[in-house]
Amino acid sequence: MNTATGYLDGLLQGQPPASALSWLNQLRANAVDRVAALTVPTTRDEDWRFTDISPLTKFSFQPAQEAQPLAPAAIEPWAIGEAAARLVFVDGIYAPQHSFNRSGIAVENLGAGFTSHAAAVQAQLGRLAAFERNAFAALNTAFLHDGALIVVPRELALAAPVHLLFIATRKHAASYPRCLIVAEPGSKLTLVEDYVALQDEAYFTNAVTEIALGANAQVQHVRVQRDGAEAFHIANCAVSLARSSRYHAVSVALGARISRHNLGVLLAAEGAECSIDGLALIGGRQLADTHTLIDHALPQCSSRQLHKCIVDGAAHAVFNGNIMVRAGAQRTDSAQSSRNLLLSGKARVDTKPQLEIFADDVKCAHGATVGQLDVDEVFYLKSRGLSETAARNLLTYAFGAEVIERIPVASLRQRLEASVLAQTEQRP
Amino acid sequence: MSTTLQNLVNQPYPHGFVTDIESDVAPKGLSEDTIRLISAKKNEPEWLLEFRLHAYRQWLKMEEPQWPNVKYPKIDFQAISYYSAPKPKKALASMDEIDPELLRTFEKLGVPMNERAKLAGVAVDVIFDSVSVATTYKAKLAEVGIIFCSISEAVHQHPELVRQYLGSVVPVGDNYYAALNSAVFTDGSFCFIPKGVKCPMDLSTYFRINTQESGQFERTLIVAEAGASVSYLEGCTAPKFDTNQLHAAVVELVALDDADIKYSTVQNWYAGDENGLGGIFNFVTKRGLCKGVNSRISWTQVETGSAITWKYPSCILRGENSIGEFYSVALTNHHQQADTGTKMVHLGKNTRSTIVSKGISAGHSNNSYRGLVRIAPTAAGARNYSQCDSMLIGEHCGANTFPYIQVNNPSAKVEHEASTSKIGEDQLFYFAQRGIGAEEAVSMIINGFCKDVFQQLPMEFAVEATKLLGLKLEGSVG
Numbered sequence: 001m002n003t004a005t006g007y008l009d010g011l012l013q014g015q016p017p018a019s020a021l022s023w024l025n026q027l028r029a030n031a032v033d034r035v036a037a038l039t040v041p042t043t044r045d046e047d048w049r050f051t052d053i054s055p056l057t058k059f060s061f062q063p064a065q066e067a068q069p070l071a072p073a074a075i076e077p078w079a080i081g082e083a084a085a086r087l088v089f090v091d092g093i094y095a096p097q098h099s100f101n102r103s104g105i106a107v108e109n110l111g112a113g114f115t116s117h118a119a120a121v122q123a124q125l126g127r128l129a130a131f132e133r134n135a136f137a138a139l140n141t142a143f144l145h146d147g148a149l150i151v152v153p154r155e156l157a158l159a160a161p162v163h164l165l166f167i168a169t170r171k172h173a174a175s176y177p178r179c180l181i182v183a184e185p186g187s188k189l190t191l192v193e194d195y196v197a198l199q200d201e202a203y204f205t206n207a208v209t210e211i212a213l214g215a216n217a218q219v220q221h222v223r224v225q226r227d228g229a230e231a232f233h234i235a236n237c238a239v240s241l242a243r244s245s246r247y248h249a250v251s252v253a254l255g256a257r258i259s260r261h262n263l264g265v266l267l268a269a270e271g272a273e274c275s276i277d278g279l280a281l282i283g284g285r286q287l288a289d290t291h292t293l294i295d296h297a298l299p300q301c302s303s304r305q306l307h308k309c310i311v312d313g314a315a316h317a318v319f320n321g322n323i324m325v326r327a328g329a330q331r332t333d334s335a336q337s338s339r340n341l342l343l344s345g346k347a348r349v350d351t352k353p354q355l356e357i358f359a360d361d362v363k364c365a366h367g368a369t370v371g372q373l374d375v376d377e378v379f380y381l382k383s384r385g386l387s388e389t390a391a392r393n394l395l396t397y398a399f400g401a402e403v404i405e406r407i408p409v410a411s412l413r414q415r416l417e418a419s420v421l422a423q424t425e426q427r428p
Numbered sequence: 429m430s431t432t433l434q435n436l437v438n439q440p441y442p443h444g445f446v447t448d449i450e451s452d453v454a455p456k457g458l459s460e461d462t463i464r465l466i467s468a469k470k471n472e473p474e475w476l477l478e479f480r481l482h483a484y485r486q487w488l489k490m491e492e493p494q495w496p497n498v499k500y501p502k503i504d505f506q507a508i509s510y511y512s513a514p515k516p517k518k519a520l521a522s523m524d525e526i527d528p529e530l531l532r533t534f535e536k537l538g539v540p541m542n543e544r545a546k547l548a549g550v551a552v553d554v555i556f557d558s559v560s561v562a563t564t565y566k567a568k569l570a571e572v573g574i575i576f577c578s579i580s581e582a583v584h585q586h587p588e589l590v591r592q593y594l595g596s597v598v599p600v601g602d603n604y605y606a607a608l609n610s611a612v613f614t615d616g617s618f619c620f621i622p623k624g625v626k627c628p629m630d631l632s633t634y635f636r637i638n639t640q641e642s643g644q645f646e647r648t649l650i651v652a653e654a655g656a657s658v659s660y661l662e663g664c665t666a667p668k669f670d671t672n673q674l675h676a677a678v679v680e681l682v683a684l685d686d687a688d689i690k691y692s693t694v695q696n697w698y699a700g701d702e703n704g705l706g707g708i709f710n711f712v713t714k715r716g717l718c719k720g721v722n723s724r725i726s727w728t729q730v731e732t733g734s735a736i737t738w739k740y741p742s743c744i745l746r747g748e749n750s751i752g753e754f755y756s757v758a759l760t761n762h763h764q765q766a767d768t769g770t771k772m773v774h775l776g777k778n779t780r781s782t783i784v785s786k787g788i789s790a791g792h793s794n795n796s797y798r799g800l801v802r803i804a805p806t807a808a809g810a811r812n813y814s815q816c817d818s819m820l821i822g823e824h825c826g827a828n829t830f831p832y833i834q835v836n837n838p839s840a841k842v843e844h845e846a847s848t849s850k851i852g853e854d855q856l857f858y859f860a861q862r863g864i865g866a867e868e869a870v871s872m873i874i875n876g877f878c879k880d881v882f883q884q885l886p887m888e889f890a891v892e893a894t895k896l897l898g899l900k901l902e903g904s905v906g
Contacts, residue, residue: 327826330823359823360822368831371840
């Protein structure tokens with residue numbers, strides 16, 4: 001598709017002004033070069049085989065130049081009571097009036113962090129999320145400006161979560177949020193990355209998150225994507241784990257017309273552990289695509305993954321979970337499970353749990369299931385006096401709740417449980 | 429994991445001899461003229477020549493596929509001889525007139541071709557290089573109406589059947605190597621089981637590549653009419669050469685209502701030496717069509733040979749209630765590469781499929797399972813169960829699993845499981861405690877690992893396969 005080449009160039013308009021920092025200008029310029037060289041992926045690319053992103057190219061998206069003023073009450077529905085800090089971004093632009101930081105650590109806009117934490121930012125930014133062959137990551141890097149910077153100092157355990165809230169208010173707006181999280185050795189952090197919308201028209205969110213864990217660090221990362229019904233949401237998340245660090249991710253995808261979440265976890269030192277949980281609950285014409293790569297680069301790491309999709313209407317869920325065990329990564333312990341529930345005749349699931357193993361002393365297993373609700377289970381509930389609909393809704397809810405229950409932030413968990421329950425109850 | 433395991437894998441290839449038989453070899457290179465030459469040599473009807481030329485023209489437009497997880501130098505299709513046949517002295521009236529040199533070859537290979545065939549109770553069609561040299565037991569099969577002969581013979585004697593089914597499951601333009609095969613195939617087996625007939629014995633084809641720098645492009649077509657059933661065995665070997673040879677076969681199976689086809693392969697083409705020099709490139713398209721209701725196609729394969737194996741025996745489950753099965757053991761050693769698996773395409777209602785794949789990698793080899801389970805919107809009530817287990821021996825090999833699961837119908841139930849393990853020191857220790865040496869222990873563990881597949885093989889093949897794995901892995905554990 002030649003038109004697609006021009007399309008990416010068109011998106012480059014409205015780039016942030018040149019910075020006083022030469023390394024930042026250089027990084028953006030490198031990214032612009034890659035955007036120019038790359039094209040919008042098509043279904044002929046193996047990585048995008050099941051996800052046709054071409055509807056994106058029917059729109060022209062421009063970044064917002066200033067934040068839309070919002071009343072504090074507009075934010076309230078998404079507030080997380082437990083949060084120690086909150087950063088709010090409206091259409092990708094930092095909104096300080098809605099943000100606060102009571103955590104005592106550095107939680108600030110990336111734009112300010114370029115100078116305040118110059119060393120940490122320069123050392124990490126763009127290192128984990130490679131953009132050489134990834135058009136969307138390159139695009140995000142070209143627009144490097146606003147986003148979250150969190151630096152958790154050595155041996156500091158922050159019990160309360162940090163809430164990053166991204167609100168879409170304008171139609172046909174493009175936002176390029178960029179988050180950099182540095183968890184220094186021995187630190188602990190709970191992070192909530194939350195994408196919400198105040199409108200239902202098409203817009204484009206193209207996010208990149210980079211998380212670097214130092215030795216013995218622990219990060220719990222909750223990602224909630226509840227974008228508007230016509231939104232395009234593309235996210236690249238790259239995580240690197242040092243010795244004996246632990247990373248736990250729960251991502252929940254409920255919204256967007258087309259969403260794509262790439263999660264790359266590099267187990268870069270011995271003893272690192274990760275567990276990755278995901279839930280996509282979609283209906284209508286939605287498409288939710290999750291691609292994960294868990295890269296066991298060194299010995300003695302372990303990984304757990306559970307990914308669930310509940311697909312209704314004519315929706316389409318895609319899951320590609322790659323577990324790579326590199327040569328020499330002995331005593332790797334890895335398990336992956338992809339479970340999919342189809343609720344309607346037009347719903348579709350493409351799942352590909354993938355193992356690539358180049359070491360012999362390893363324990364790796366994966367499993368995948370696709371099916372509908374078990375008739376015996378429905379019958380059991382009916383025999384207890386539930387109606388057919390109530391029984392089915394309860395079972396659907398329970399299927400999704402297994403993932404949601406793993407969210408470590410109580411108020412968010414309860415709210416999501418309620419919204420999943422509401423969504424299943426909408427069904428006739 | 430040390431020397432015993434290493435030694436276990438380093439067993440010499442016993443079929444590596446070359447038989448000195450005068451061959452009629454076509455000049456190297458591929459062009460429309462080559463195809464006309466093959467067609468003329470085989471005295472083929474016009475429609476078949478057209479079929480070939482059509483395929484060749486499609487092939488010219490196609491590109492060599494790059495997606496498999498295998499690496500090999502680019503194949504020069506002009507450096508291959510596309511036709512090599514043992515020089516015919518005269519038309520053969522009976523088995524006794526076959527070149528004794530040839531018979532000795534097959535005796536060395538342990539293939540029963542003469543009267544021993546009758547004792548063994550297996551009808552054999554033997555393909556030497558590109559040409560079918562002998563088919564045993566033909567008369568007895570003809571009594572019940574079964575046609576079992578070389579495909580060239582079938583072209584002349586049963587043109588209507590060949591014409592009806594050839595290319596009906598694997599169209600000429602299906603993929604690069606299928607198109608090449610359709611253009612230049614020289615021989616293969618043809619088997620037709622008429623309505624209601626249960627084939628009284630196992631049918632078998634033995635393939636051997638003998639000439640250096642020749643390619644083997646055989647074509648097998650099996651048709652089972654309503655209610656018919658057949659069990660078909662295929663074995664392959666080749667001599668040792670330090671150049672790579674191309675083997676690009678096409679196998680088509682058609683099962684009509686209530687028919688049952690069981691297709692078993694023990695593939696032991698020459699795999700190259702321990703440095704990865706030489707060996708066969710085995711790029712094969714195998715596909716079965718369950719056309720009728722309640723039909724069943726079952727593939728069983730034991731893949732131990734070839735420098736590169738690249739094949740996906742598949743089932744198109746079109747008939748309602750039809751069943752597809754795939755049982756596979758793939759063993760790679762030294763520098764062998766295998767990218768193999770299956771495709772189960774569920775189109776009809778209540779179709780069922782089972783996939784059991786066991787991959788064993790040793791040495792510097794790389795073994796990939798690549799499978800597709802597709803449930804079409806029409807396949808209500810479809811059911812699939814897949815299990816892929818890999819075993820790694822040594823730390824320089826790789827085992828990969830690429831299962832594609834595409835479900836488009838909510839009443840379908842699809843399950844996939846995969847695991848990876850190794851032969852543990854503790855397992856070997858347990859055997860040693862019981863007085864069983866490492867080599868025997870490994871052989872027993874591997875046999876246990878592959879049991880689900882071996883159980884599917886006909887008796888003689890199961891014995892051969894068990895021995896073969898033992899030989900192949902000899903010296904790799906310790």
